[in-house]
Amino acid sequence: MRKLVPSLLSADLWCLKDQLDVLKQYQVDTLHVDVMDGNFVPNISMGVPLVESLRKHSDFSLDVHLMIANPERFIETFREAGADLLTVHIEATYHIHRLIQQIRNVGCKAGVSLNPGTPLELIKPILHMVDLVLVMSVNPGFGGQDFLPETLSKVKMLHQWKQEREDYKYIVEVDGGINRSNVEQVLNAGAEWIVSGSGVFKGDLKTNLDQLNEILLKYN
Numbered sequence: 430m431r432k433l434v435p436s437l438l439s440a441d442l443w444c445l446k447d448q449l450d451v452l453k454q455y456q457v458d459t460l461h462v463d464v465m466d467g468n469f470v471p472n473i474s475m476g477v478p479l480v481e482s483l484r485k486h487s488d489f490s491l492d493v494h495l496m497i498a499n500p501e502r503f504i505e506t507f508r509e510a511g512a513d514l515l516t517v518h519i520e521a522t523y524h525i526h527r528l529i530q531q532i533r534n535v536g537c538k539a540g541v542s543l544n545p546g547t548p549l550e551l552i553k554p555i556l557h558m559v560d561l562v563l564v565m566s567v568n569p570g571f572g573g574q575d576f577l578p579e580t581l582s583k584v585k586m587l588h589q590w591k592q593e594r595e596d597y598k599y600i601v602e603v604d605g606g607i608n609r610s611n612v613e614q615v616l617n618a619g620a621e622w623i624v625s626g627s628g629v630f631k632g633d634l635k636t637n638l639d640q641l642n643e644i645l646l647k648y649n
């Protein structure tokens with residue numbers, strides 16, 4: 430199932446509830462929550478209180494992307510806050526295998542992400558353990574950046590490996606610079622979950638959702 434996963438990084442927090450109500454009308458069921466620590470990435474964004482509030486007041490599935498150094502320190506905290514899926518960066522830990530086990534042990538789905546400059550081979554040993562692979566199509570840290578087309582080869586390879594191996598059950602998610610003008614390239618490469626921040630929230634929300642959904646419909 431190909432779907433749009435809006436990234437709250439570009440939402441207007443002043444009117445977040447109204448925007449979430451619109452997403453509901455458009456059958457969005459999963460929100461992408463970008464957590465940044467000013468260390469792993471050069472920006473600080475949202476964190477535990479927002480996840481808690483979303484969990485308390487909504488039934489969206491929460492896809493939490495941890496752009497933080499040593500994420501093992503916060504796995505239990507984000508699970509307790511209400512995360513359904515926790516994605517960690519291969520570049521942010523010395524012990525990715527143990528970290529994926531830790532996420533699973535607290536009852537969360539586990540995702541692994543990689544920056545544009547990181548080769549796919551680094552995550553191969555744990556691909557059979559993850560529910561999701563998040564391919565970053567921008568350098569993480571900021572919304573509104575330009576999509577990096579060279580990252581599409583990773584999406585294609587992940588899609589191909591999934592066809593070849595029965596034990597690979599991961600969802601291929603792509604994040605960064607995706608909007609209505611380039612989303613088809615990403616879908617054609619084999620992406621299943623499309624994360625978009627500016628492409629959803631900048632400008633008119635309903636128009637953006639109409640246009641993105643029209644494209645996604647062709648792929649489902």
Ligand SMILES: O=C(CO)[C@H](O)[C@H](O)COP(=O)(O)O
Nearest residue numbers: 569570572573605606626627
């Ligand atoms: O992880 C992120 C940035 O690090 C964001 O999810 C991503 O960049 C989405 O924003 P946009 O669609 O505006 O690029």
